[in-house]
Every structure is written in C-alpha cells, then in structure tokens.
Amino acid sequence: MEKNKARSRFIVLCVAPAVILFLIFMVYPTLNVFRMSLFERGAYSPTETFVGFNNFKSLVSDAYFIRAMQNTILLIVVVTIITFAFALVFAGILTREKVRGKELLRVIFYIPNILSIVVISGIFSAIYKPENGMLNSILSLFAGHQVTTLWKGENLVMLSLIIAMVWQAIGYYMVMYMASMAAVPQSLYESAGLDGAGRVKQFFQITIPLIWTNIRTTLTFFIISTINMAFLFVKAMTSGGPNGASEVALSYMYGQKDAGLYGYSMAIGVVIFLFSFILSALVNKVTKRTPLEF
C-alpha cells in the first residue's frame, strides 16, 4: 500500500513538468485565442473592447477571407491527392521492386523535406522565372519559340504553389509509407503471386489494406501540414500576391494582425482551428476500417 502510494507520487512528479509546460504553452494560449476572438484590439494596444461574435459576423461577409479560405481548401484537396498518390506509388516501387540505387533514390526524394522553405522558394524562384527560368526554358525548347509563361502571375500562381508543395512533401510521406510497407510479410506476396495476382493487384489487395492505419494517420498529417506549410510557402514565395491572388487563410490572418485587427485575426484563427479539427475528424471517420492483422 505504502509502496503504491510512493509509486504514484513518483509518477505524478515525473509527469508534472511536461503537463504543466503543455498547459501553459499549448492549452492556455489556445484557449486565449478563443477568448481574444471575441474582443477588438490592436496587437500592441493595452485596451480591448468586448464585441461578442461581431468578428465572426464580419468574417462571413469578408470577400478577401473567403478567397483565402477557398485557396486553402484548394491546396488541401489538390496537394493531398497528388502527394498521396505519388508517395504511395513511389513507396510501393521502392520497397517491392528491384530498383537500382534504391537507397540513393530514397535519399534524393527525402532531401526537399530537409531544406528550409526559404531555400525551396529560392529554388522555385529560379525555376519559375519568366525570362530564362528553368521551366520556361524547357518549354521553349519544345515549343520552338521563346515561352514567357508567368508562373507566379495571377492565373497560375496557385498551380505554382501546388507544384512546389507537392515536391516538398512527397519524400516525407514516401518514407513513412515505405516503413510500414517493409513490415508486410513477404510470404503474403509470394502466395498471392502463386494464386496469379499481378503486381498491381498485389498493391491494391495486399499492400494498401495492410498499411491502412498508416494511411489514415498521414491523411490527418496532410490536412494539418498543408494548412501550416501553405503559410510558409506563400510568405516566402509570393507574399500573397499578385493582388492577393495567392493569399491563404493563415497568411490572411497574419496580415490582419499587421493591419491592427488582432481580435479579428484571432477569429480567423478560431475558424481555421475548427475547420482543421472537423475536417480531420471527418476524414478519420470516413476512412475507418477494421484493422487487418498479419
């Protein structure tokens, strides 16, 4: 009995620092976001006025916010689908097939993930440069005349962001999928092979069902990281322009803070929070399957 008590006390003591830090630095600020979204104040002003849900009411009719939200959703959907497909296929090929220089390829795919976003935006600046940029130079080669597509112009800027974001994310998810694919027993593939299942069939019938738990986790990652990454990419690559065409929810929120609407930007924060939370929960719900044991 005594021993048990001492043990519990010990455990509490061990866990306390982490819990306290978590409460102070994560839970409290988050709750504060909700509280501040009900106030009107500047970022540096000592005074604040309670405005109830006025900030949220303004959000609904704020065309710029709606555009930023549309861009965010576009990025979440498109970047997730493309990255997911590529990462899964590449992971499948690299684990299942006998490819030369497999290890090297894995490293190469992973490199973009190590690079800082600022470096990546520098690289893509060179790629997207209208004159003598890498992309336009290659296109000119095929077109037979000088191509000056404005990749960061108003019409294509979102596409350019998507390409950069997919390029950055593939390696990370590929490595995650590879790790769980490596755990799938070889014997399953062998027996499927004997039964006459081809490579593609094996991929869809064995690999995907067996790494399903992993896929579900990464889908949540996709949603959260796309929202966060989009902010970094937009800040570094386009500053939200031209004329606000590439503004995303978080960058808009940040801009509103700079415009002196701290409460309003917190309201945007609340919307993004609820949005990502609900979306993640939905995705989790929809992709729920009984886990297969092997």
Added chain:
Amino acid sequence: MKKLLALVLVFMLALGVLSACGTPAADPTEPPADDGGDVTTPDDGGENTPASDVTISVAALQSAYENNYPGMWQEVCDAFTAETGIKVELVVEMNLEDVIGPAMQGGEYPDVIHLATGRPAGLTEQFIKDKNIAEITDVLSMTVPGEDVTVGDKLIEGFVNDSSGTNPYSDGKTYLAPMFYGPCGLFYNAGLLEEKGWEVPTTWDEMWELGDKALEEGIYLFTYPTTGYFDAFFYALLYEAGGDQFFYDATHYAEGIWDTEEAQACFDILEKLASYTNPITPAQANNQDFTMNQQLVLDNKAIFMPNGNWVIGEMAEAPRAEGFEWGMIPLPAITEGGDRYSYTFFEQAWIPAGAEHIDAAKQFLSFLYSDVAAEIFAKGSGVQPIEGIVDNLSGDNGVYYSVYENGAKAALGTFASFKSVAGLNTAAEVFFDPFNSLVSGTQTMDDYITNLKSASDQMRANLS
C-alpha cells in the same frame, strides 16, 4: 475507447495548427512592467535638465544606412551620452518588429523607436491607429543638445505639418519625428537614352511617345519592383493633378474626390501606364523576386521604375547593360509646362505612449537633429531633414537631392490613418496592389475605380 483516443489525437494535432499562430499573449490589462530598476523619470525637471542617471532604451531599424556604415546608430547614441550623460541601451535589428514586438505586447516599450511607416508588418501604423504614441510637439521648441538652436528652427520647412504625415490626426499636434529623407522618382538608365538619342520625357505625352519608340526595339517603358513602390509615385501624381488641396482631400478620402476631373486624369495615366508596363512585372512583384524587376532596368528591358536612391546600393553588385548609368527624374508633368513633383520619402522616429522615460526620450529625439548626429548619419548616406544639409552632400547623393533645385516640387504626405475595420483593406492594398491586375489584364480600370471608391468611403467613415 479507441474512438475517444483517436478523437483526442486529432484534437491534439489540430491544436498543433494553432500553436503556430497563437502566441501566449500577456494580459493586456496589466500595467507596463515596473521592475523598480532605473526608474528615475525626470518629470519634475525642466525639459532640458540632463538626467544623467537615466538609461533610455532605443530601438532602431537596421536599414541600408546602418549597413553602409555599421555602428552608425551606436556612434550617435555614444555622442548623445557624451553630450547629456543619459545612457542608452540600443537595439538595432533588421527584423525590428519581431525583436521588440513580443515585449511590447507584454507592455514593455522601448523609449524611442526608429521605424518607418510602410513596412509590411505595419507596426508604426498600428501605434498610430491605436493612438499609442506620445505627443512630441514640444520637441520642436526644445534646444538641440550641444547647440543653441531649436529643433523647429533646424528642420527644413514643410516636413512637420498636418499633411506631411508627422501629425497623423491632422490636429496640429506632432507625434512622429521626421528622419532620413530622400527624393523618390523614376529611375532609369541614362546611358541607354543617350545611346539611342532619345530625349528624357518632361510630360506624360512625351512619355507615351518614348514608350512607343522603345517598344519597337523591344524595350518596355515601365516596370516597378513591387506595388508598394507606387506610394511615392501615386502621391506625386496626385500633387501634379490638383496641387496641395487636392492631395490633402484625396489622402483624406474626401467625398466625391475620385469623381473629379483631377482624379480622372490620374486614373487615365495609371491605365495607360499599365499598358506600357513590361508584362512579366506582376509575376515578380513580390518580396522574394522584386530585384528581378529592378534588374529589368539594368538589362534595358524596361526604361523607368519608381524607386528611391537606396536602389543604387541595393543593385550595386548586379550585372548591367554596357554603358549603364543611373538617372532619376521627377514625375513628368501632366500638361506642357505643368508642375513636376518628386515625392520626398522620409522615415519616422517616435516615442511609444507607454515608454518609461518620455522626457529623456524627447531629448534623444532632439539630439538626432544636431550637427554631430547628422554628420554620423551622413556617413551611412542617411540624410537628416535639417536646413543646409544638401550643401554638404557629396557625389551621387548630391545629384539626387538637387532634384528640387532643378525645378521639381517636393511632394510630402501620406494617406490619412483610419481605424482598422474587418474586411476593409489597407490603403496600399486598395490603391496600389491592383496595379498588378491592371497590368495582367485581370481587372479593368472601372473595377479598380469602383472598388477604390467604396473603400475610400469606408476609410472616410473611420478616419482616426
């Protein structure tokens, strides 16, 4: 149980999204931190009483001037300490907002901040909007430490008044001290025009003629680094179109001002200019790529760009066309023989209302206009707005500052500050950003004017 666990996990992850955005803010109702340290505000003393046991904190932006002459601010602070005995704790940073911002959110303010308006983070603008800046009208009548003239006597006329931007509430009270001024105008390659035998245009009509001629040789008339550079351009254009009163009305969003003939003249020029702009400009008009637009001028792919004389240092290492030589003109006149304006850009130094040592801070501000300080600033090419300073400028700098002596009028002022309202963009976003869309053809001039009018109405209703 599993479901619950999954939900909790998802919640945690979603929390992660916000943790990137939500900084733990201190209780805003808390009074400024008072640690009982060197709190010896000499509020009982006269304005010029040296309070030698006081230490003031000064936060200054590390801009091109500091980079030109590293240690510039420190030297000025040392000279101030030597003169008055007031010690200075100095912070000079390139990302000043990020360095002093969090502490200020917690209620700890530096005593003097040198940070201009027009920066992306808009920190100074926020302080103006919140009326969170200490009034410094009395600094104008203070004697400059170590000299026997007052600050007001030393300042060049026109820098401190209701329309120049130093009195943001247009009530005759000064809140911002003008610092480092410089003429802005259209920068171009003088060597190119000379080589081709093209005359430098003096009116907009000549400008369009030059544009047609140049385009035949594959050179566009115009480019701009980012739309942010239109401020100087736009202000000078307003002055040209209608003079002082029109400028004041336009920048204070007077009712119906955008329906006037003068405004239409400005819009016509903007519309035409958009069609003469190098079409790749908007794709590079962001903070990452703006030097590529400046490079267009160096490469003879565009003739003019709105800029300030800092561009020379900024592009010093860049490759350029043969025979390249910087030139700058004020804006061409709208009518033959009409007034030509060059916008005078200047930065601001100010005292936060929550500063601890306001009186000592005011002494510091007045010292910034002393000959000693001006000389140190000049080493980094920072030119203080004090009488007679142009005579002492050397080389290139002298050329740019003499633009006003060659017939151009000085345009001063900014859009009036208004209370932030959700869904209402900043003046720069309303007036300048759409130029990108005008150039790429995704917005028509009519759309631009319609948006501008409705935004202007809202700004007028929220004037601070």
